[in-house]
Amino acid sequence: MAVPVVRDLVESVRETLRALGAYAIFAVRLARETPRALWRFGLVVEQVHNTGALSLVIIMLSGLFVGMVLGLQGFDLLERFGSEESLGTAAALGLLKELGPVITALLFAGRAGTALASELGLMRATDQLAAMEMMAVDPVRRVVMPRFLGGVISMPLLAAIFSLIGLYGAQLVGVQLMGVDTGQFWSQMRGAVEFGDVMEGVLKSVVFGVACSLVAVFEGYHSVPTAEGVGRATTRTVVISSVSVLLLDYMLTAVML
Amino acid sequence: MRQTRAIELGTGLFVLLGFAALFFLVTQITNREFGLGDDGYRLTATFEQVGGLKPGAPVSMSGVTIGRIESITYDFNEYRARVTLRIEKSYDRIPDDSDAGILTAGLLGGQYLGIGPGSSETFFKDGDQIQFTQSAIVLENLISKFLFSKATEEQPAEGSAKETTQ
Numbered sequence: 001m002a003v004p005v006v007r008d009l010v011e012s013v014r015e016t017l018r019a020l021g022a023y024a025i026f027a028v029r030l031a032r033e034t035p036r037a038l039w040r041f042g043l044v045v046e047q048v049h050n051t052g053a054l055s056l057v058i059i060m061l062s063g064l065f066v067g068m069v070l071g072l073q074g075f076d077l078l079e080r081f082g083s084e085e086s087l088g089t090a091a092a093l094g095l096l097k098e099l100g101p102v103i104t105a106l107l108f109a110g111r112a113g114t115a116l117a118s119e120l121g122l123m124r125a126t127d128q129l130a131a132m133e134m135m136a137v138d139p140v141r142r143v144v145m146p147r148f149l150g151g152v153i154s155m156p157l158l159a160a161i162f163s164l165i166g167l168y169g170a171q172l173v174g175v176q177l178m179g180v181d182t183g184q185f186w187s188q189m190r191g192a193v194e195f196g197d198v199m200e201g202v203l204k205s206v207v208f209g210v211a212c213s214l215v216a217v218f219e220g221y222h223s224v225p226t227a228e229g230v231g232r233a234t235t236r237t238v239v240i241s242s243v244s245v246l247l248l249d250y251m252l253t254a255v256m257l
Numbered sequence: 258m259r260q261t262r263a264i265e266l267g268t269g270l271f272v273l274l275g276f277a278a279l280f281f282l283v284t285q286i287t288n289r290e291f292g293l294g295d296d297g298y299r300l301t302a303t304f305e306q307v308g309g310l311k312p313g314a315p316v317s318m319s320g321v322t323i324g325r326i327e328s329i330t331y332d333f334n335e336y337r338a339r340v341t342l343r344i345e346k347s348y349d350r351i352p353d354d355s356d357a358g359i360l361t362a363g364l365l366g367g368q369y370l371g372i373g374p375g376s377s378e379t380f381f382k383d384g385d386q387i388q389f390t391q392s393a394i395v396l397e398n399l400i401s402k403f404l405f406s407k408a409t410e411e412q413p414a415e416g417s418a419k420e421t422t423q
Contacts, residue, residue, distance in 0.1 A: 042261075049264045053271035092286055157275020164278040167286070191367070193286050194313075202279070 026218050029140065030148055037145035047150025051112035051213075055158060058111055059104060063162035066099055067091065067169025074170065075178045087180050088189035091170035096193070096201040100163035102249050105208035108155060109241035113216035116147050117237040120220025121230035129221075144221055148213045155209025156202050163201065200256050207252060208245050215241045297324060297345045298383035302357045302370075303337040308393025309368045310359050316342045316370045323348040326370060342370060344381075352377040358391035368393060 038044065070091050078084045120143065123129050129139040174180045216237050223233035307329055316324040324344035332339040344351070354375030361368050372387075381387075 045268050046261075046264060048272065049268040052275075053267045056271060056274075096282065096286075154271075154275075157272060157279070160275055160278040160282060164281060189286060195283065198279075198282050198286065 022222070023214070023218060026221075027214055030145065030214065030217075033141060033145050034149065037141065037149055040146070043142075043146035044149045044153070047146045048153050049150075051108070051116070051147070051150045052154030052158060055108060055111045055154070056161070058107055059158045059162050060165050062103060062107055063100075063165035064169040066103060066162075067095065067166030067171075068173045070094055070099070070166065071170035071173030071178070075174055075180065084174075084178070084180050085184040085188055086192075087170065087174045088185035089192040091174070092167060092189045092193050093197060095163040095166045095170070096197050097204075098249075098253075100159045100166065101201050101204035101208055102245060104155065104159040104162045104205060105212055105245040106242055108151070108158065108209075109212050109216070109238050109245070112151060112154070113212050113237045113241050114234045116151070116213070116216040117220035117223070118230055118234045120144070120147070120217060121223035121225075121233045124221065124223055125225040125227070125230055127225075140221075144217045148217050151213030151216065152206070152209045155212065156205040159201065159205035159208075203256075204249065204252050207248055211244050211248060212241045215244065297343050298349070298381075299327065300342050300344060300381055300385055300387055301339055302342070302387035302390050303332060303335055303339050304359065304390050304392045305337055306359075306392040306395060307338045307340060308359055308395060310340065310370065310393060311367075314367060314369050316344065316372065318348075318351075318372045318374065323372075340370070349380060351381045353379050353381050353385060354389070355381070355387065356389035356391065357387045359393035361394075 071087065074087050074090045074094075075084055078086055078090065120129075123139075123143065129143070132139045132142060171182075171185060175182050175185055219233040219237045219240070223229045310326060310329065312326050312328055314326045315322040316326065324342050327341045327343045329341075330339050331337075351372065352375040354377040356373050356375065358371050358373070359368055360371045375389075
């Protein structure tokens with residue numbers, strides 16, 4: 001009676017391990033292809049456009065609202081301690097180190113990751129990838145690599161734009177609406193934020209960029225070649241990217257703090 | 258052709274915007290100053306206690322930042338902390354009998370190094386050491402000193418009170 005349960009459990013553990021191994025092998029392969037893929041720069045540029053430039057609007061809009069909320073909440077919290085002048089510092093550190101990289105990565109997974117996964121999945125389903133192999137064109141080199149690199153390049157830039165817009169959102173609410181002094185807002189921020197804080201955010205967003213892009217191209221490339229399979233690959237992309245981004249975020253923060 | 262050019266233009270704009278944002282964050286939000294580079298000259302000073310002073314903290318005269326702390330090491334010859342400061346080139350007329358003290362900006366602010374000008378006719382050169390230094394104030398020491406002086410104050414007061422009653 002209990003045996004099928006145990007068998008299922010063993011099966012699912014084995015399946016998880018297999019998926020992890022497949023991810024690792026795929027990641028190593030992409031890393032090996034990277035120098036060569038950078039030579040074919042035109043393809044990468046096209047993908048930077050697809051994943052980065054086209055995500056710009058949603059990133060900027062989200063950044064603005066996240067920053068504004070941060071301004072409101074931060075002001076409310078800091079006012080209780082009578083230190084609302086520190087709002088600039090709080091907003092800058094929060095955005096640069098946490099919210100910027102993480103929310104950008106989550107939005108990226110939803111906006112660009114799904115597009116990549118469904119595009120590759122559909123290529124798989126309509127045998128375009130098989131056709132390429134037939135013509136002795138390596139689809140990983142020609143199709144997957146530019147998309148992966150495009151995502152990796154776009155993510156830190158998107159995160160920086162997000163943080164910057166968010167900062168102005170916080171300034172808008174904190175200074176214009178709540179009446180924090182402008183000079184205090186910026187000068188306290190400048191006094192407290194270190195170069196290392198900015199770099200921490202950049203490092204995080206690079207790691208998230210690799211993670212999200214890897215998940216998207218892996219799931220798309222290895223999707224089951226049916227309509228349902230493409231749908232499932234898209235869903236898995238969002239779920240796996242989001243969870244791994246939050247997990248990586250915790251680990252990176254713990255290491256760098 | 259026209260389409261790829263549009264794509265390249267959009268991408269270029271996006272990349273430019275991203276790097277501009279990054280550049281802005283690095284230069285405008287942080288207190289890091291670029292272009293200081295190897296300009297300026299170095300001074301050293303030794304302190305009994307540096308407290309919370311950190312590399313990168315400002316060196317100021319009358320509240321004007323004239324340089325930064327470059328490094329803080331422990332000197333085993335003197336058994337004191339050795340602080341290296343880098344002063345900007347334009348501030349080259351600091352009298353060589355000036356004193357340095359570790360001060361705190363505001364009640365909860367960071368610590369910085371303040372230089373008070375002396376009256377000497379000769380000025381500091383690269384590699385000189387500041388002779389007169391004042392250590393950082395450690396709150397615990399201050400409190401224990403205060404309590405100790407309170408305790409010694411109270412004992413004779415008790416004695417005199419007894420005398421008056423007699």
